[in-house]
Amino acid sequence: MRLSEPRVPPLDPGSLTDEQREIAIKASPPDSDLLNITKTLVRHPKLLKRWNVFAGHVLVKSSLPPREREIAILRVGWLCRAEYEWAQHVVIGRQCGLDDEAIERIKAGPDAPGWTAHESAILRATDELHEDSFIGDETWAALAAAWSEEQLMDFIFAVGQYRLVSMALNTLGVQIDPGLRGF
Secondary structure (H helix, E strand, O other): OOOOOOOOOOOOHHHOOHHHHHHHHHOOOOOOOOOHHHHHHOOOHHHHHHHHHHHHHHHHHOOOOHHHHHHHHHHHHHHOOOHHHHHHHHHHHHHOOOOHHHHHHHHHOOOOOOOOHHHHHHHHHHHHHHHHOOOOHHHHHHHHOOOOHHHHHHHHHHHHHHHHHHHHHHHHOOOOOOOOOOO
């Protein structure tokens, strides 16, 4: 973790106002304890409420196949050195069909052996967006060979969303939730 202590500490769930509690519950996975990200962001309920709509689209309602979405999200977490993001999405990635070998290979990037051409293009496009805020023609063509325009757009917004979240997690010092591991 970049910070060993949060700069903005998470709120104790018992201290939440009615408004904060309602927003935090809507921003959380069903039947789960509040995550540290939620307990931190709920300090700004209006932001959490509005961000959750977009984040929900990217994570749950996107047109991207879940496994491919998680390859991109994990790569963003790795590139941004966002251990909280990485820890959460290792769990989600496994639920979406990524095995431990693939998860480790994400760290090595698009040229690591074992990726399909499409998976390599996903990783390369993620790297290009991270480094230059632009996907080059060759990489775009490789993605467009397999994805619709809607999926291409969802991909760009997914990478951007998780870069934004990584910046917030790193800077606010959101600590990894119990039971999860960072890098």
